Amino acid sequence: MATVYLIPSVLSDEGLDVIPPYITDAVKKCQVFFVENKRTTRRYFKNLWKEMEIDAYEWHEISDNSPDIFRQKIKEGKNTGIISEAGCPGVADPGQVLIAMAHEMNVKIKPLVGPSSILLALMASGMNGQQFRFAGYVPIDGQQRSKALKELETESAKKNCTQIFIETPYRNNQLIEALLKTCNAETKLCIAVDITGKNEWIKTQRISAWEKNKPDIHKRPAIFLLYAGQ
Numbered sequence: 001m002a003t004v005y006l007i008p009s010v011l012s013d014e015g016l017d018v019i020p021p022y023i024t025d026a027v028k029k030c031q032v033f034f035v036e037n038k039r040t041t042r043r044y045f046k047n048l049w050k051e052m053e054i055d056a057y058e059w060h061e062i063s064d065n066s067p068d069i070f071r072q073k074i075k076e077g078k079n080t081g082i083i084s085e086a087g088c089p090g091v092a093d094p095g096q097v098l099i100a101m102a103h104e105m106n107v108k109i110k111p112l113v114g115p116s117s118i119l120l121a122l123m124a125s126g127m128n129g130q131q132f133r134f135a136g137y138v139p140i141d142g143q144q145r146s147k148a149l150k151e152l153e154t155e156s157a158k159k160n161c162t163q164i165f166i167e168t169p170y171r172n173n174q175l176i177e178a179l180l181k182t183c184n185a186e187t188k189l190c191i192a193v194d195i196t197g198k199n200e201w202i203k204t205q206r207i208s209a210w211e212k213n214k215p216d217i218h219k220r221p222a223i224f225l226l227y228a229g230q
Contacts, residue, residue: 004102008114012197031078032058036085121192124202127227131161160229190225
């Protein structure tokens, strides 16, 4: 009977030391990998396990036809790894479709411990960790973005919850500008940048304080948290 291993990846090139040693053991047990990006995943695995023979394994990038291939490999009894481009597979990640299929096939699923920018940022934010919501990407269009941010802030105040969201790194600064223009001065904003990397920084302060000292995080991986509760 095949086992599906949910293998976490690094959040930054310098973050290899946060990957537990047993992840390498799981990689060694797999015959097939479903990944977001073959090149980066192969490089990551070679850093974990320098003796790994890359061509000895099957590699499939997750796409529309992946479910059919995945189903076949499971039927063949092959241990299969699912790997996100960064962080944990199945969390803000297309691998969730394959994981759902594994449940339908009554296959053993083994989630493995690793870094999650969502949880690490929440842990460090000082915001409400009892009630929180991950909203994914906010809209690109300026008007729609402002509307979405206002809705997140309103919901945070109403439900006393932390709102967590992300943006494509090259649009980080535009998102910060939108937050400062849209949100209440007393609302708290946490910006977490380069989590687990050598240039990591995480800071929470009110919108009014961010207005006095706007950061430049253009093209740097970041995650944002908003809290308007009491």
